[in-house]
Amino acid sequence: MKLPTSFELPHMKxxxxxxIFAGSLLALSLIAAMAITSQANRSVVVWSAKGELAAGxxxxxADLVPTKVFLPENSLKYLSGSAKLVGSVVIRRIGSGxxxxxxxxxxxxxxxxxxxxxxxxxxxxxxxxxxxGQNIDLYVLATKDVSSSKPIETRMVAHNVIVENIDLKARDxxxxxxxxxxxxxxxxxxxxxxxxxxxxxxxxxxx
Numbered sequence: 001m002k003l004p005t006s007f008e009l010p011h012m013k014x015x016x017x018x019x020i021f022a023g024s025l026l027a028l029s030l031i032a033a034m035a036i037t038s039q040a041n042r043s044v045v046v047w048s049a050k051g052e053l054a055a056g057x058x059x060x061x062a063d064l065v066p067t068k069v070f071l072p073e074n075s076l077k078y079l080s081g082s083a084k085l086v087g088s089v090v091i092r093r094i095g096s097g098x099x100x101x102x103x104x105x106x107x108x109x110x111x112x113x114x115x116x117x118x119x120x121x122x123x124x125x126x127x128x129x130x131x132x133g134q135n136i137d138l139y140v141l142a143t144k145d146v147s148s149s150k151p152i153e154t155r156m157v158a159h160n161v162i163v164e165n166i167d168l169k170a171r172d173x174x175x176x177x178x179x180x181x182x183x184x185x186x187x188x189x190x191x192x193x194x195x196x197x198x199x200x201x202x203x204x205x206x207x
Contacts, residue, residue, distance in 0.1 A: 093133020
């Protein structure tokens with residue numbers, strides 16, 4: 001037997017808000033689950049370094065670890081887990097666990113023809129926070145000749161070379177700072193001749 005309308009309406013007023021609230025929670029849970037699934041589907045597998053890799057190292061299979069990451073916009077900057085990297089040459093330092101950027105490796109034969117070249121640079125002539133593995137440009141400011149009216153020539157003598165080592169002790173105690181740079185074999189003599197004739201300035205390359 002159906003209850004009178006006067007008994008039915010109060011009951012419905014109490015129940016409906018609870019039903020609506022529960023339904024809203026269920027809908028939000030479904031939306032969140034769908035969003036998480038969508039993000040997971042956009043993850044990609046790229047290569048990362050198992051240990052630290054220095055400029056000039058040749059990649060071996062043991063150096064690589066496939067890593068699943070979420071890279072929706074810049075995945076092209078890194079190397080897919082399907083890419084064949086063994087035999088490639090590291091042209092800038094890669095930290096342990098770091099995703100391997102495509103710009104950090106080379107397959108060109110010239111990449112192996114690098115020489116470790118030491119030089120000294122004044123404390124004020126290089127970035128204070130210059131770090132091993134970074135790429136730099138070398139400029140030479142010619143020594144001023146007071147007997148000549150010719151303008152002082154400044155020129156770049158090396159582009160995009162790698163910092164292999166920095167004398168951190170010299171940086172701490174003052175004076176000139178020792179650097180070791182990875183320079184292509186065919187450019188060593190020319191660069192050393194150029195820097196002997198003037199003041200060397202190191203400019204960090206953003207590439």
